[in-house]
Amino acid sequence: MLYTDPCYQAYIDILHEELVPAMGCTEPIAIAYAAARARDLLEDEPERVVIEASNNIVKNVKSVVVPNTGGLRGLRASAAAGIVAGKADRVLEVLADVKEAQHAQIKAFLDEKDIEVVESNSGLVFDLVISLYAGQNRALVQISHYHTNIVLMLKNDTVVYENQDCDEMATNSLTDRSLLNVQSIIDFAETVDLAKLRELLQCQIDYNMAIAEEGLGGDWGANIGSVLLDTWGDDVKIRARALAAAGSDARMSGCDLPVVIVSGSGNQGIAASVPVVVYARELGSDDDTLLRALIVSNLITIHQKTGIGRLSAYCGAVSAGCSAGCGIAWLHGGRFEEIAHTLVNALATVSGIICDGAKPSCAGKIAASVDAGILGYEMYKRGQQYYGGDGIVTKGVENTLRNIGRLGRDGMRETDKEIIRIMLGDNSPFPAEK
Structure with missing residues (x-):
């Protein structure tokens, strides 16, 4: 992507707006x-x-x-x-x-x-x-x-x-997210001058890996990371899931370490970054390759969430975990074809996970979503894929993402209301707190 392309500076701005x-x-x-x-x-x-x-x-x-x-x-x-x-x-x-x-x-x-x-x-x-x-x-x-x-x-x-003159997309105060698409994201990741993003992405690595390590080393939440490692061992596919889940468990349980968020969510920030870092270290990837893989994962997460909305009955860990699979595909040398198939395969597998609020089980949902992202790439490598017409999958990655946005934003609106009624009680709109 040339620096004169309107998407070039926009994508830089989007990352600076989202990764805080x-x-x-x-x-x-x-x-x-x-x-x-x-x-x-x-x-x-x-x-x-x-x-x-x-x-x-x-x-x-x-x-x-x-x-x-x-x-x-x-x-x-x-x-x-x-x-x-x-x-x-x-x-x-x-x-x-x-x-x-x-x-x-x-x-x-x-x-x-x-x-x-x-x-x-x-x-x-x-x-x-x-x-x-x-x-x-x-x-x-x-x-x-x-x-x-x-x-x-x-x-x-x-x-x-x-400043009441803004809608949910807040286009008057944030960069236009409608410019995002998978092909352009990959082109941008391959060509951007990393000097414009290095400090930002290094902060994401440092913060999110620190809370992931704390999650594994301490007794936080449901200790999903430790359960994964104790059950299935230290293979990179398990370690990537375990560290991401551990970071969420610590965060949901009050750990005071900061996280670099994505799309307004620390859990999404962890899920989009930690598995990619774990794989990069396993593969011996150089720093620049890791940073470009994180750009892919972060921007594809943001792209998905733009269609869904920041809060929904559709679990945001799905968007981030599947995007981590895209970043992992990048680390292995994958580009548009590999990444598009990875994303569609992953989303077809786990798009039914609901969001029932922030709590320890978010860690388990992150583990499942990262697993789907990794599976999506492994399917592609073996010549396996889901096809247009298979459920919500439509030919073309952008068409499938539009279906996901429609599902999360519109289709699950009543689901969201029912989840809230279940959580809070039919007769009380808000919980009694002690």
Whole structure:
């Protein structure tokens, strides 16, 4: 791809927009970030807090540990941590600097203050409003569409900031993702000047491998990585799955190590990168080859999620794990034909995995999705594939990806509602939190 191609700079910009550090599951961290912004705006300790959240946010906050809180979970704990100890200028690392001594202060705020959670009626998949009250004063921060997209800030009746002119794709503030396609992604990965992305991708390697190693070495979540290795040994195909799963287990259980996210998700960031790094080290790939393979995996993940949406009943680990298979194909010398077949084969295998919120079982779903990505490539090498007309598979990788987007975005909308009803109880839109 020539540097004059409109996709060239756009793809660089997309990677810089998507590959950002975050500490903890991104939905509770978004709550903490909004709460910290609102506290700074209020300029006083709030007496009352109202959290207005869409159901998909609740789904992804309910079961994960909020990092640096001493093991607390839920929407109220996320907001309390942001208010008491968050640093809003750290954005998705808003809780990174919380001291252990502040855990008790967070717990006291949670126990003593009136923190109300109500359901958003905006109709948006991702919508969060934090309102803080102190005496006659009120501060409000609203985040919509994605985790850092502040669309409204109010101090009493004064609008401090407003940007409501954006849809879910937020094309006015983010680079146009409709430019993405598999052929162009591969051309870009092969030709881009790596100096423009090396530091970004090295950060992804360093952060995501560190939490993966921590996940294997510690006792986190369901310890899926250790189970895989203990059961099937240390072959690279198992190790790639195990380390990715271990990173997720640590992250879901409150590990305070940061992750470089993809498409708004740390689990997707881990699944898209860790297996590729594991394979590169096994193969003895040079640094540049690894970086180009990560570009393939990251951008194909983002491409898939553009059609599906950031939050859905369709598990994002599927998108990332199958894309990791594409990055692994690249490491073995595969280009468009190999990668396209790998992706379609993998998606045809695991596209039925649902998202029922962030929690330890995400690690198992990551392991299954990475396995499908590896299987997709091994199928291609042996002359095996799924054909157009086989279920949701259609001739041509982009046509199949459009079907996946339609399935995740439209077809699973009612599934998403039913999942939330099952998780939260038919008679209560939001969980009782302790």
